Amino acid sequence: MKTLNIGMIGYGFMGRTHTNGYCQANHFFDLQYKPVLKAVCARNEEKAKAFAQQWGYESVETDWRKLIERDDIDAIDVCTPNNLHKEISIAAAKAGKMILCEKPLAMNTAEGEEMCKAVEDAGVRNMVWYNYRRVPAVTLAKQLIDQGRLGKIFHYRANFLQDWTINADVPQGGAATWRLDAEAAGSGVTGDLLAHCIDTAIWLNGGITDVSAVTETFVKERTHAETGEKKPVKIDDACSFFCHFDNGSLGLFESTRYARGHKALYTLEINGEKASIRWDLHDLHRLEYFDHSDDSVVRGWRSVHVTDGDQPYMGNWWVPGLQIGYEHTFIHQVADFLKSLETGEAIGPTFRDALETQKVCDAVLSSAAERAWKNV
Ligand SMILES: NC(=O)c1ccc[n+]([C@@H]2O[C@H](COP(=O)([O-])OP(=O)(O)OC[C@H]3O[C@@H](n4cnc5c(N)ncnc54)[C@H](O)[C@@H]3O)[C@@H](O)[C@H]2O)c1
Numbered sequence: 001m002k003t004l005n006i007g008m009i010g011y012g013f014m015g016r017t018h019t020n021g022y023c024q025a026n027h028f029f030d031l032q033y034k035p036v037l038k039a040v041c042a043r044n045e046e047k048a049k050a051f052a053q054q055w056g057y058e059s060v061e062t063d064w065r066k067l068i069e070r071d072d073i074d075a076i077d078v079c080t081p082n083n084l085h086k087e088i089s090i091a092a093a094k095a096g097k098m099i100l101c102e103k104p105l106a107m108n109t110a111e112g113e114e115m116c117k118a119v120e121d122a123g124v125r126n127m128v129w130y131n132y133r134r135v136p137a138v139t140l141a142k143q144l145i146d147q148g149r150l151g152k153i154f155h156y157r158a159n160f161l162q163d164w165t166i167n168a169d170v171p172q173g174g175a176a177t178w179r180l181d182a183e184a185a186g187s188g189v190t191g192d193l194l195a196h197c198i199d200t201a202i203w204l205n206g207g208i209t210d211v212s213a214v215t216e217t218f219v220k221e222r223t224h225a226e227t228g229e230k231k232p233v234k235i236d237d238a239c240s241f242f243c244h245f246d247n248g249s250l251g252l253f254e255s256t257r258y259a260r261g262h263k264a265l266y267t268l269e270i271n272g273e274k275a276s277i278r279w280d281l282h283d284l285h286r287l288e289y290f291d292h293s294d295d296s297v298v299r300g301w302r303s304v305h306v307t308d309g310d311q312p313y314m315g316n317w318w319v320p321g322l323q324i325g326y327e328h329t330f331i332h333q334v335a336d337f338l339k340s341l342e343t344g345e346a347i348g349p350t351f352r353d354a355l356e357t358q359k360v361c362d363a364v365l366s367s368a369a370e371r372a373w374k375n376v
Contacts (some may be wrong), residue, residue, distance in 0.1 A: 003074075004338065005038040007067045007097070009088060010079035011051040014102050014129070015040070018077055019055045020327055021334035028316045029335040032342045041067040064088055068095045075125075078102055081184045082191065086111040089126075089351075093118040098125040100337065104195040104361065105354035107186035112358040116351045127337055127347050128354035130199040132266065134332035136324070137287040139312035140304070141270070141277050142204055149291070150272025153249045156205045158268040160193035161259035165219070165237060172233060174225025180235055181224070188235030189255040190215070190361050193266075197253055198357045199349060200268060206246045208360050210375045213241035215368040218258055241364050285323040 006022055008015055022035035041061040042048040048060040061067040064084075068076060068091050075098035078088050086106050092099050099119060105128055106112040119126040132138055144150065164170070165180065172180035179185050179192055202208065215236035223230050238256035245251060259265070266281035278288040287304045294300075307323050309315040313332050317324050340347035349357075359376050367374040 002033045002341075003036045004033050004098075004341065005036045005072055005074045006077055007038055007061075007070065007073035007075065008040045008057070008077045008079060009042075009064045009067065009084075011040055011042050011048065012079065014079040015051070016055075017131075017327060017330045018079060018100070018129070018334070019057075021330035023056070024331045025334040025338060028331065029339070031335060031338045033338040035334065035338070038073055039067055039070065065091065068092050068097060074098060075100060081178045082107055082186050083184045086115055089115045090118040093122040093124050093126075096122060096124060099351075100127050100129065101351070101354075102129050103199070103354065103357075104186070104191040105351060105358050107191075109355065109358050109362045112351070112355045116355050119351050125340070125347070126351045127333075128349045128351060129330070129333060130196060130349050130354065130357075131329040131333055132196055132200050132281075133203055133349070134313070134329045134336070135279075135281075135284050136312045136314055137279055137285060137304075137306040138200060138204075140287055140306055141279060143312065144275075144277065144289070145204055145270070145272075149275050150270060150277065151274035153205055153245075153247060153270060153272045155271040156201055156245065156249055156251045156268070157270075158197035158201060158251075158253050159265065160189070160197050160255040161262035161265040162189075162193070162257045163260045163262055165257040166260060168219045168222070170219075170222065171225040172222040172231065172235075173227075177225055180222060180233065182234035185235055187361065187365055188215075188217070188237055188239070189257060190236055190239045190364055193255040194239055194241075194253055194364070195357050195361055196266065197255065197268065198360045199354070201245075201251060201253075202353075202356055202360075203349070204268075205249060205251075205270065207356065208251065208376050209244045209246055210373055211241050211243040211360065211363045211367050212373045213239060213364040213367040215239045215365065236365070236368070239364060239368065241367065243360075284326070 037057040039059045040057040076092040078101040216238045218237045240254040243251040269278035276290045290301045308320045363374040363376045
């Protein structure tokens with residue numbers, strides 16, 4: 001068994017999902033490489049040590065630069081807020097490390113381009129954690145589309161709805177609410193949530209050519225969690241946009257953190273000439289499928305329970321009928337990454353793939369700011 005020594009930066013939400021992926025992948029997939037939890041890095045040593053002990057990391061670092069300098073680290077996993085993705089990734093590429101970076105790739109396209117150049121110049125393996133590609137039902141959707149079962153595609157529709165920032169007392173900035181601080185996050189729902197929808201859309205339906213967007217910031221000022229200062233809110237609380245795809249289809253996307261009652265409602269629907277599909281994160285193991293070629297007397301939407309051994313990834317899990325969940329998308333991504341080390345094939349989404357999503361996000365934000373259609 002060959003080893004892949006992981007250096008993890010950040011131990012928050014994603015630090016946990018990825019670490020779980022490293023721990024589980026070899027239990028369920030036949031792989032020649034095995035991740036080794038070499039070191040976790042965070043600024044607070046005590047918290048980093050507690051995390052290392054809980055999850056089995058061999059050591060801790062408090063400065064990510066030191067982690068990158070270490071000879072015993074093969075791959076750097078970037079699980080920090082968005083404003084650190086560029087600096088860490090470029091330093092890691094220069095040190096010859098593989099990089100697994102969280103999404104969105106960067107704060108903006110210019111940063112993303114620098115990151116792509118750095119990994120490509122260094123020739124290091126790179127990947128971005130757009131994990132929803134690896135929900136078995138979404139992967140199945142990709143297979144059905146690639147088989148031509150939908151025929152010509154007319155419409156792509158996606159939503160990502162939450163409700164956690166409606167209260168104006170929620171602060172911005174700091175460890176828990178950096179997502180509301182433009183300096184740490186870059187943007188609001190566009191980079192945080194729509195980026196997922198855009199990555200999946202490009203993967204399933206091809207490139208996006210131009211966009212027309214509207215954004216809103218409902219709560220204009222929030223207290224900064226660290227300084228206590230009331231400051232203007234510079235992120236987008238909500239964003240909707242129309243777009244054209246290269247294949248001629250129309251896209252309609254909406255994301256907000258003000259949809260009372262919705263916690264993480266990521267839904268997508270694709271309408272083609274021959275068939276339609278739809279998917280919902282709250283019911284993630286199901287793919288809804290309507291096939292117009294069915295006998296008309298029984299034609300209707302079917303709800304495919306994606307748990308059978310011949311459906312994507314499911315042969316590696318339990319028995320047909322038993323479902324898996326959110327954390328498995330990260331296990332799948334780790335397994336695919338390790339497999340790519342065996343085969344030498346690129347593993348998507350690469351930094352370059354994620355740059356396409358970044359470009360769409362930038363076009364969306366500038367379209368909203370200028371109230372004009374923007375080319376991607
Ligand atoms: N793929 C997904 O579905 C998904 C979901 C959530 C978040 N994300 C992305 O993952 C990244 C992290 O988000 P999160 O929800 O895990 O955030 P989080 O706040 O839970 O964790 C961030 C971590 O970064 C650490 N950190 C911050 N500055 C650091 C520094 N200078 N040096 C070392 N560590 C530092 C913090 O200590 C913390 O452990 C973001 O880019 C976010 O957009 C992706």
